[in-house]
Amino acid sequence: MASKKRVELEVEDGIPMDMSPMIDMTFLLLVFFMVASHLITVQIDRRVEPPTAKNAQVAKESSGRVVVNILADGSIWGQNEEELPTTEAIQDYVDQTRVRNEANGIPTRLNLRADKNVDTRDIKKVVQAAGEAGVSEVIFGSLTVEK
Numbered sequence: 001m002a003s004k005k006r007v008e009l010e011v012e013d014g015i016p017m018d019m020s021p022m023i024d025m026t027f028l029l030l031v032f033f034m035v036a037s038h039l040i041t042v043q044i045d046r047r048v049e050p051p052t053a054k055n056a057q058v059a060k061e062s063s064g065r066v067v068v069n070i071l072a073d074g075s076i077w078g079q080n081e082e083e084l085p086t087t088e089a090i091q092d093y094v095d096q097t098r099v100r101n102e103a104n105g106i107p108t109r110l111n112l113r114a115d116k117n118v119d120t121r122d123i124k125k126v127v128q129a130a131g132e133a134g135v136s137e138v139i140f141g142s143l144t145v146e147k
Helices: 002-013 020-036 087-102 120-132
Strands: 063-071 076-078 108-112 137-138
Touching: 063 087, 063 120, 076 120, 087 120, 120 137
Parallel strands: 063 108, 108 137
Antiparallel strands: 063 076
């Protein structure tokens, strides 16, 4: 009788396991985490060559950014390839984002990406316009220097 039980156990152990539900669950979890995670999506304007800085740091908070690019020729552009020719246009652009962020309870920060050859008066113009729109925190875009 002992040998009969051994044979039955071997037959039960040899039953193939269907792995398709486990694979399906793995893919569902993968898709869930891809959708649920917050990725930093800042469109980088390739026309801007930012300055380098020894003490440059990556900003810890990525939400609520209003990206403004200042090209070497002094022209000012929004994140969506939208030119901002006047101070009023800059104020409106920043204010629209600020209002949208406040509705979601997110503080707004100005992410200023200026070319390294830009006149500082252009930078001052953008920072003042953002201040008039109610945004006082500024993140200056720069590249790090290898130490």
